[in-house]
Amino acid sequence: MEYTAHPRRPLGPEAATIRTQVQVPLQFADGYATTAHVTTFRGLADGQEHLAWAFGDPADSGLPLVRVHSECLTGDVFGSARCDCGPQLREAVERIATSGGVLLYLRQEGRGIGLYNKLDAYALQDAGLDTYEANTALGFAEDARDYTVAAQMLAALGVTRLDLLTNNPDKAGQLRELGVAVRRTVPTGVFASESNLRYLHAKAEHTQHTLALPVGPGSAVLAG
Ligand SMILES: Nc1nc2c(ncn2[C@@H]2O[C@H](COP(=O)(O)OP(=O)(O)OP(=O)(O)O)[C@@H](O)[C@H]2O)c(=O)[nH]1
Numbered sequence: 419m420e421y422t423a424h425p426r427r428p429l430g431p432e433a434a435t436i437r438t439q440v441q442v443p444l445q446f447a448d449g450y451a452t453t454a455h456v457t458t459f460r461g462l463a464d465g466q467e468h469l470a471w472a473f474g475d476p477a478d479s480g481l482p483l484v485r486v487h488s489e490c491l492t493g494d495v496f497g498s499a500r501c502d503c504g505p506q507l508r509e510a511v512e513r514i515a516t517s518g519g520v521l522l523y524l525r526q527e528g529r530g531i532g533l534y535n536k537l538d539a540y541a542l543q544d545a546g547l548d549t550y551e552a553n554t555a556l557g558f559a560e561d562a563r564d565y566t567v568a569a570q571m572l573a574a575l576g577v578t579r580l581d582l583l584t585n586n587p588d589k590a591g592q593l594r595e596l597g598v599a600v601r602r603t604v605p606t607g608v609f610a611s612e613s614n615l616r617y618l619h620a621k622a623e624h625t626q627h628t629l630a631l632p633v634g635p636g637s638a639v640l641a642g
């Protein structure tokens with residue numbers, strides 16, 4: 419009889435462990451108040467300080483809603499309208515605070531190339547390149563993010579199955595390859611404006627983000 423080797427299960431990422439868990443009170447604009455359980459980790463693959471913001475006990479809630487959000491200092495903190503990161507972050511925190519689940523805040527500024535390089539890329543965009551072309555012109559991958567740390571953090575929190583809040587098919591694809599059972603993706607809102615329309619079109623064209631957008635850059639502004 420012919421010998422057939424069993425296909426090997428790909429090895430998952432090394433385990434990370436929980437380092438600290440603290441409670442952070444939050445109050446939203448409408449007055450709703452809740453508590454986030456903020457977790458730090460040991461043993462994350464890239465040595466960065468990534469955070470989990472959990473609402474309720476994500477391991478207990480069956481299929482928690484999870485957002486894997488990459489850092490964008492300009493949008494998340496300063497309200498830059500060049501991208502949709504700030505409104506997406508606020509939407510995610512409000513939705514997950516309501517439904518229960520976890521937001522992973524990954525320190526992957528500029529799709530993993532860092533803040534200064536992202537600002538260099540902005541300068542190239544102002545000279546006509548789109549966001550992905552600007553990355554490659556600087557010698558980086560179009561999108562340099564690797565979600566291994568997200569899989570490590572979810573495992574440390576006891577979350578193995580989830581619904582993922584994203585329009586980015588690469589996030590769901592990478593997480594599934596890393597052994598995370600993503601049941602389905604839940605689309606975020608589309609936060610289009612005159613200032614970020616080119617950025618959003620580039621996401622839909624280069625990385626197949628599922629975004630319902632007006633026909634082309636420069637066309638009419640979508641209501642938030
Ligand atoms: N290199 C580069 N990065 C950018 C630019 N604009 C925003 N970013 C980064 O893009 C990332 C956006 O990440 P996410 O909010 O996770 O969004 P996403 O991958 O587009 O997918 P969603 O889950 O659908 O929101 C952040 O790290 C931003 O800093 C840009 O022009 N150039």
Ligand SMILES: [Zn+2]
Binds near residue numbers: 492493
């Ligand atoms: Zn941004």
